[in-house]
Amino acid sequence: MSGFKKASRRQFLKGAGAFGAMLAGTAHAGAQDSLIEILRSPRRGNWDDQFDAVGTRAPAVRTRQPILSPATVSYVEQAIADYRGIVVRGGWPRIDLTEQLRVGSSSPAVRQLRQRLAVSGDLSHNAGDSPVYDTFLDAAVKRFQERHGVPADGIIGEVTLAxxxxxxxxxxxxxxxxxVRLQSMSGFLGDRYVMVNIPAAEIEAVENGRVAQNHKAIVGKVDRQTPILNSQIHEVILNPYWTAPKSIIEKDIIPVVREDPTYLARNSIRLFDPQGNEVPPEIVDWTTDEALRLRFRQDPGKINAMSSTKINFHNPHAVYMHDTPERSLFGQLLRFESSGCVRVHNVRELTIWLLRDTPGWSRNQIEAVVAGGENTEVPLTVAVPVYFVYVSAWSTxxxxxxxxxxxxxxxGVDELQLTSTTTL
Known part of the structure; x- marks a missing residue:
């Protein structure tokens, strides 16, 4: 998607509402500081908060229903009918946030928020019209956040407001x-398969029509996008070597080596010519493009870019799934940090699931090989289909x-590019 142009900050503010104007009109600097603080606050919170009364609980957001299934198509068709009705009835109100809201707060914006969340089904119509931000409303905000992929802390920050x-x-x-995307993927996909949903940065391991495992993922940056593809996982490599793609060599490694000649040695990266002969870094002219003719290979180990595991499948984009030494990235709100490959949270569990039908590869054996540090290629006895898809709206x-x-x-709508235009 080289033709994709990143939306400007101004476009984001337009999509989120005239938020800057609202701040400019605030009378007191102290109020401004409080509002800015809450908008920039961390997004983490408790995912298990519920409504106070059983009678007001809405259906669970998380289910074992796979995104890619004929049932999802029918659910989305129902959602389209529901949303057409919402549009005909005038949609929902905009939220004009002028102050920090928390349980116990009283504000005209609370009534707007109640109306907004009632229309979308996150808040029961029996929850009343009080101007007080109560625990019913707090739970509804958290449910809305969970449906939109935002850690459910009940705080209306910049992304939630947008x-x-x-x-x-x-x-x-x-x-x-x-x-349309879901209809194209609603046929039989296999008794067992792996699905990577790119905009959600999440992975489903599906078995017999149910989600057996969910994993967070880190997918490609806007300028190094993860491709849409269908393939079959045929191999798992434990303690893999990492061969740097040409794009990373050119954009990332060579500029660093020019500044720090010790970088390759410190990161266990060795150079090889086209004939497979190792090339000492000292004899390479780093002021030219000579290094681009070489293969950059990182030895197995804890600092390896793929850490303990590489999951292989044939594809023309030279991408794969893998572990990562930077596990803290899985805690981020935005997980679009890779150069196109997919990093898998709790990759060991997915590896065990993939190798279940491959004799001799129990959990204990996998753990022992990883601990030993030796590069080991494990062909799957039965290949597992894998699908990289781009589904930004669905219903379960x-x-x-x-x-x-x-x-x-x-x-194709700028208003939907919320988090690609802001730094959180």
Missing amino acids: ALNVSAETRLGQLETNL GDRVVHFRDDIYGLD
């Missing part, structure tokens, strides 16, 4: 766009509708 203010009409269009039933930001701009 998502709240995406119009019902735009959300309807997003569902219609993604229905019970009228629970999920939306994600259109990080690569493939939905």
